[in-house]
Amino acid sequence: MRRRDGGYGCYADLAVAQVEGADFTVCVQRRPESAVAILAPHGGGIEAGTSEIARAVAGSEFNLYLFEGIRPSGNFAALHLTSHCFDEPRCLALLSACDHVVAIRATSATVAGGVPACRSS
DSSP: OBOTTSOBSSHHHHHHHSOBTTTEEEEEEOOTTOOEEEEEEEEETTSTTHHHHHHHHHTTTSEEEEEEEOSSSOHHHHHOOOGGGOOOHHHHHHHHTOSEEEEOOOBTTEETTTEEOOOOO
């Protein structure tokens, strides 16, 4: 069910409206020796550049999770699930085995990774 603001309330709602493999993909790379997970919950076309940064940070050392929009356009509008509602089961399974998590995000007010963008007054 979509919320009043147009977003989804949980992953199950998104999965009813969107098709994995056609609208989005999920990538999980487990590194059993690592207790760190690097996430891009808004990867691919949802928040541009976040998948690439997450892959680079994870390298071959850390666990990696990507939820990537692959639609030709309109990925953010169709696939954005707010972080506090992000409960995709493969992500939760990965996180349950990790002690530390880094989420790579990007918005118009920040650069990817959540670092505030410089603004001139």
